[in-house]
Amino acid sequence: MTARRVVVTGLGPVSPIGIGKEAFLESLRSGKIGIDRITVFAPDSFRSQIAGAIPEFRCADYVPKSYRKSIKVMARDIELSVAGADQAVRDAGLVTKGINPESPQVDSTRLGVNIGAGLICSDLNELVYALSMAEDADHKFSLAKWGESGMNHLTPLWLLKYLPNMLACHVTIIHDAQAPSNTITCAEASSPLAIGEAYRTIVRNCADVCLCGGFESKVNPMGLIRQDLLNRLTRAHNDCPACAVRPFDVKRSGTAVAEGGSVLTLESLESAQRRNAKIYGELVGVGASFGTVDFVRPEEDGHAMAVAIERALADAKIDAGSVDLVVGFGCGTREHDQAEAKAIHQALGDVRVVSIKGQTGMMGAGTGALDATVALLAISENFIPGTVNCDEVDPACPIQVVRKTTDEKVNTVVTLSYSLNGGQIGALVFKRYEGEGS
Amino acid sequence: MKRRVVITGMGWITPLGLDIKTAWARLLAGECAIEKTTLFDARTFPTTFSAQVNDFDLKGLIGPVYELHKTASRNSRFAMGAAIQAWKSAGLDQAKDLDHRLVGVYLGAGEGPLDFDPFVEIAIDAWDREKGQLDTVKWAKLAYEKLDSVKEFEQDPNMPAAHVAKLLGLKGPNFNCLTACAASTQALGEAAEQIICGDAEAMVAGGTHSMIHPFGVTGFNRLTALSTRNDDIKTASRPFDRDRDGFVLGEGAGVLVLESEEHAKARGAKILAELAGFGSSADAYRITDIHESGRGGIAAMKQAMQDANVTIDDIDYISAHGTGTSENDKVETLAIKAVFGERAYKVPVSSIKSMMGHLIAAAGAVEAITCVLAIHDHIVPPTINYSNQDLECDLDYVPNTARKATIRTCLSNSFGFGGQNDTLIIREYKG
Numbered sequence: 001m002t003a004r005r006v007v008v009t010g011l012g013p014v015s016p017i018g019i020g021k022e023a024f025l026e027s028l029r030s031g032k033i034g035i036d037r038i039t040v041f042a043p044d045s046f047r048s049q050i051a052g053a054i055p056e057f058r059c060a061d062y063v064p065k066s067y068r069k070s071i072k073v074m075a076r077d078i079e080l081s082v083a084g085a086d087q088a089v090r091d092a093g094l095v096t097k098g099i100n101p102e103s104p105q106v107d108s109t110r111l112g113v114n115i116g117a118g119l120i121c122s123d124l125n126e127l128v129y130a131l132s133m134a135e136d137a138d139h140k141f142s143l144a145k146w147g148e149s150g151m152n153h154l155t156p157l158w159l160l161k162y163l164p165n166m167l168a169c170h171v172t173i174i175h176d177a178q179a180p181s182n183t184i185t186c187a188e189a190s191s192p193l194a195i196g197e198a199y200r201t202i203v204r205n206c207a208d209v210c211l212c213g214g215f216e217s218k219v220n221p222m223g224l225i226r227q228d229l230l231n232r233l234t235r236a237h238n239d240c241p242a243c244a245v246r247p248f249d250v251k252r253s254g255t256a257v258a259e260g261g262s263v264l265t266l267e268s269l270e271s272a273q274r275r276n277a278k279i280y281g282e283l284v285g286v287g288a289s290f291g292t293v294d295f296v297r298p299e300e301d302g303h304a305m306a307v308a309i310e311r312a313l314a315d316a317k318i319d320a321g322s323v324d325l326v327v328g329f330g331c332g333t334r335e336h337d338q339a340e341a342k343a344i345h346q347a348l349g350d351v352r353v354v355s356i357k358g359q360t361g362m363m364g365a366g367t368g369a370l371d372a373t374v375a376l377l378a379i380s381e382n383f384i385p386g387t388v389n390c391d392e393v394d395p396a397c398p399i400q401v402v403r404k405t406t407d408e409k410v411n412t413v414v415t416l417s418y419s420l421n422g423g424q425i426g427a428l429v430f431k432r433y434e435g436e437g438s
Numbered sequence: 439m440k441r442r443v444v445i446t447g448m449g450w451i452t453p454l455g456l457d458i459k460t461a462w463a464r465l466l467a468g469e470c471a472i473e474k475t476t477l478f479d480a481r482t483f484p485t486t487f488s489a490q491v492n493d494f495d496l497k498g499l500i501g502p503v504y505e506l507h508k509t510a511s512r513n514s515r516f517a518m519g520a521a522i523q524a525w526k527s528a529g530l531d532q533a534k535d536l537d538h539r540l541v542g543v544y545l546g547a548g549e550g551p552l553d554f555d556p557f558v559e560i561a562i563d564a565w566d567r568e569k570g571q572l573d574t575v576k577w578a579k580l581a582y583e584k585l586d587s588v589k590e591f592e593q594d595p596n597m598p599a600a601h602v603a604k605l606l607g608l609k610g611p612n613f614n615c616l617t618a619c620a621a622s623t624q625a626l627g628e629a630a631e632q633i634i635c636g637d638a639e640a641m642v643a644g645g646t647h648s649m650i651h652p653f654g655v656t657g658f659n660r661l662t663a664l665s666t667r668n669d670d671i672k673t674a675s676r677p678f679d680r681d682r683d684g685f686v687l688g689e690g691a692g693v694l695v696l697e698s699e700e701h702a703k704a705r706g707a708k709i710l711a712e713l714a715g716f717g718s719s720a721d722a723y724r725i726t727d728i729h730e731s732g733r734g735g736i737a738a739m740k741q742a743m744q745d746a747n748v749t750i751d752d753i754d755y756i757s758a759h760g761t762g763t764s765e766n767d768k769v770e771t772l773a774i775k776a777v778f779g780e781r782a783y784k785v786p787v788s789s790i791k792s793m794m795g796h797l798i799a800a801a802g803a804v805e806a807i808t809c810v811l812a813i814h815d816h817i818v819p820p821t822i823n824y825s826n827q828d829l830e831c832d833l834d835y836v837p838n839t840a841r842k843a844t845i846r847t848c849l850s851n852s853f854g855f856g857g858q859n860d861t862l863i864i865r866e867y868k869g
């Protein structure tokens with residue numbers, strides 16, 4: 001028996017440079033930058049005051065009418081996830097319960113969900129309002145008063161708004177997806193690990209279709225300060241957000257927080273062919289590994305990252321030489337970009353690399369899924385997006401960075417993501433699908 | 439032929455004991471670990487009690503390498519404590535020529551709590567009473583002063599798996615999943631799949647969690663999910679009993695070493711049991727309620743048995759999710775009956791949550807270890823505090839006293855808030 005093949009039939013990017021495939025693709029081609037001064041809260045005394053925020057996002061536009069009242073129990077991360085799944089399902093032409101509640105055309109028991117998530121912080125206005133109700137006479141917080149009455153100022157469902165598995169759970173409910181569902185929480189490595197696991201789920205015949213990817217919003221005070229306390233964010237470009245994030249550039253000085261992610265509709269080839277679906281590409285290999293110096297710094301030579309790529313290639317039975325492009329993590333910090341470049345060089349030699357972080361910023365658990373979406377658009381639309389703000393490649397980064405958008409045929413693309421805190425690493429290999437239905 | 443996955447090591451950090459032998463003896467004796475909460479002052483909270491892990495000394499367990507792990511959160515500490523036990527009991531600390539790139543980690547670890555005192559202090563100081571919103575300009579100034587960068591990142595749910603990998607030198611695939619109360623059952627199931635598909639030869643897998651902190655108890659109290667039997671705390675966790683009124687928070691970790699059968703045999707490891715089947719499903723119903731038919735649990739149990747190639751007649755023991763909430767115990771009973779038919783009344787079903795509380799993300803892995811021990815010793819732990827039958831919960835819950843029985847194959851259930859359901863089949867290993 002040959003292994004089941006797995007293809008991508010739908011894309012649902014939700015990003016600072018566009019929601020949905022069409023808008024995102026156009027921004028990729030034009031080099032649009034979605035990083036700007038933060039407006040959702042006053043950032044004046046933060047050292048980094050910029051972010052890749054998603055403007056004008058209304059979750060209700062992506063949720064069936066009957067489910068809209070549930071939006072009030074969704075943290076921002078969950079809202080983005082629900083929107084991404086909606087886009088990926090529609091783009092794939094699947095008629096789930098979320099698209100047509102009366103007559104869905106999908107076998108619910110064969111539809112899975114695997115969406116990576118980050119550590120979601122409670123909305124501060126909501127939580128601190130309640131905390132302020134537990135002050136004692138000296139305006140100090142009283143735990144006794146909190147236990148007695150203060151906590152009652154939180155909505156009863158407060159906890160459920162911030163559970164990371166709710167990104168997947170709301171999607172399962174909206175689309176009636178009853179097959180295996182998981183929530184990988186490995187920070188920036190969440191997406192490739194989730195997509196890889198969804199792939200295995202389909203290969204082992206526990207699902208035919210899996211909505212997979214990841215989302216996170218770091219555009220909130222806690223998300224921002226957690227990164228800034230680790231000196232990961234650039235502080236040099238508060239007056240020029242568009243030039244702030246500079247992947248692999250000699251003058252890079254840190255990344256910017258962002259929000260977003262993507263859902264891929266992963267489907268068995270058999271299922272995609274049966275319904276004559278458009279195929280963006282084939283997922284042919286996944287690789288995972290672990291490596292870190294002290295949980296916050298990558299190994300200087302990026303060795304474990306190279307191992308993840310090599311394992312993904314071995315899984316795909318593909319030679320390093322046939323890789324056309326790497327969609328890298330390239331978030332713009334000094335040490336991560338350098339370690340990553342060395343790893344890519346070690347695993348793939350003189351390959352071309354692109355990073356879109358100059359346009360979007362770094363969106364935690366959502367990053368890898370958006371990068372996978374870039375890989376699939378490059379394959380299906382025959383182009384390579386340029387790396388914004390990489391004006392002069394750092395000589396310490398031994399890779400060829402694609403700086404200008406070019407039209408050409410791309411057959412095989414590797415993506416790489418790794419947790420900035422922790423040490424988890426995931427790589428994926430996507431290939432042009434050659435055959436019927438392509 | 440699918441690769442077989444075996445269990446070769448186990449470790450427990452639980453409210454009933456900090457090693458397998460102690461905690462197992464106490465489970466079989468029907469002891470209860472619930473006490474007044476002392477990790478924080480919970481006296482005015484709706485729930486004032488929990489099952490805490492006491493006197494746990496990580497440094498004593500791991501020695502000088504503790505230095506690299508000294509900033510680890512409570513979740514990471516429990517995980518390392520259970521992992522080092524599992525690693526040593528599998529004999530892997532003595533293994534020669536181990537390829538560490540083929541040994542991974544898969545945990546179902548919970549998120550760490552907010553760094554409560556500074557978080558609250560800053561928040562209150564920066565609260566603009568007139569506008570009714572946070573003054574983020576003031577907040578940031580205070581936060582740069584008072585928040586600790588290390589304590590912040592140690593809260594990330596992927597950190598326990600990172601600490602375990604670093605502690606044991608494991609370079610293979612490294613995962614954490616967080617599907618609420620189903621997390622570590624799912625972690626074990628997916629870890630086994632990592633071995634089956636060939637991405638790893640061995641996996642250190644399980645879960646770790648503590649939600650015994652002010653915001654954890656707040657969250658569950660607001661959901662009215664916790665027992666509030668403050669006047670009789672030792673009997674507060676009463677799964678399947680008519681008078682149950684919610685679950686009791688526990689904390690801790692359970693970690694197992696899973697290996698491919700060939701790998702275990704090649705190094706002459708002692709095989710404790712086989713992880714024979716895994717089932718996973720989603721309710722796809724509501725974030726607050728379980729589907730009243732139990733369809734998600736039914737699907738997970740059926741898939742797991744099919745995966746293990748066993749039938750209902752093979753199952754000798756069911757380790758229930760059995761949280762002690764009105765809804766869970768009723769629907770789980772219904773689901774077991776839907777799957778097992780008449781046989782449901784003949785299979786012992788018990789919940790160790792009656793004795794050590796609900797370890798949330800860690801619960802499933804701790805319970806999987808119970809199944810291995812039940813197979814090894816041919817005895818099943820009881821459901822304590824069972825005194826009055828609920829007409830809707832009418833199975834054999836092994837009330838109050840452990841029971842000797844021939845146990846070869848066990849089924850273990852975990853169901854998470856939001857509707858993610860997972861089931862494992864653990865059976866006696868036969869070569």
